[in-house]
Amino acid sequence: MSVVRKTTSELVAHATALLDLSAALVDVEELRDLLISAFANIKGPIYYDEVDDFITGDNDIKSIATTAMSAGDIIAVNIDNAIHHYILVAATMDADISPYIIKPDDYNADTNAKYWLRANCKYFTFDNDDLNEGHSIVLKHDIGIQFVSATVFNNSNEIVPPCVAAFLSEKANVNVVMTDAVNITLTFAGSIFGTYKLLLIF
Numbered sequence: 001m002s003v004v005r006k007t008t009s010e011l012v013a014h015a016t017a018l019l020d021l022s023a024a025l026v027d028v029e030e031l032r033d034l035l036i037s038a039f040a041n042i043k044g045p046i047y048y049d050e051v052d053d054f055i056t057g058d059n060d061i062k063s064i065a066t067t068a069m070s071a072g073d074i075i076a077v078n079i080d081n082a083i084h085h086y087i088l089v090a091a092t093m094d095a096d097i098s099p100y101i102i103k104p105d106d107y108n109a110d111t112n113a114k115y116w117l118r119a120n121c122k123y124f125t126f127d128n129d130d131l132n133e134g135h136s137i138v139l140k141h142d143i144g145i146q147f148v149s150a151t152v153f154n155n156s157n158e159i160v161p162p163c164v165a166a167f168l169s170e171k172a173n174v175n176v177v178m179t180d181a182v183n184i185t186l187t188f189a190g191s192i193f194g195t196y197k198l199l200l201i202f
Contacts, residue, residue, distance in 0.1 A: 045085060051077040054157055055098045061086065062096075066104045067112050074119065080159055082151070086116040097123070098157050099199055124198040128191050136187040138179065141200055149201045150176045150184060155194030163189055 053060040061077060066088060073088045086102065091113035096103050100123040102116040124139050131137050152160040152174050163173040173189040186198065 045074040045076040047076045049078065052079065054079065055096050055102055056157070061102050061116055062105045064104065064116075065106055066114055066116075067106050067108075069114075071114055075116070082149070085119040087119045088114050089117045091115050099151075099153060100197070118199065120202055122200045122202070124200070125195050126198075127195050128193065131188065131192070134187065135190060135192075136185055138183050138185050139198060140183050142182050151199045151201070152176065152186065153197045153199065154192070155196065160196070163187075 048064060050059045051061055051064070055062050061075075064075065069088055071088050071090055075086050075088075077084050077086070084099070091107070091109070100118050100121070104112075104114070104116065106112060107114070122141050126137055126139075154160050154172060160172055160174050163175040172192060175187045177185045177187075179185045184198075184200065
């Protein structure tokens, strides 16, 4: 996960040095990295295919180096076969609110006060006290349009699978229904423990 966005002048300087006619051979790997950086500058998001978690493990979003990146840079990561876009923003929080706000490992309040913010989404938190007797909760999203995806995370930031059969109280499965243009209903298979989160992508 070493690819970072470069300025136009940095790309030109890199290309000039790499393609110097006096050089014996062009380093193929260096040329590949240069092209990836160039396309990242043109197309927007920088794709990190090695990321496999939000805030834990060796290849999580937190471990992406941000010191050479600027506020406004966007990354795309594939976690559990779902593409997640994050934008680097000026720091506004003191801790992770995964998967909505993620504090990078290289965060420094004086020199690198930036956080990863989940793009194009709304974020909700709730616990068992917020559920009714049927283990349901209605959340008002006010998007007014059909959302792209609704992902529920448990207290360990693991994705909660959808209900695929009759409700079983020992299971933490959840059924998500778009009630109308402004509300979404979540119904769990039973009681939940700890703080759960809904990430609504639109």
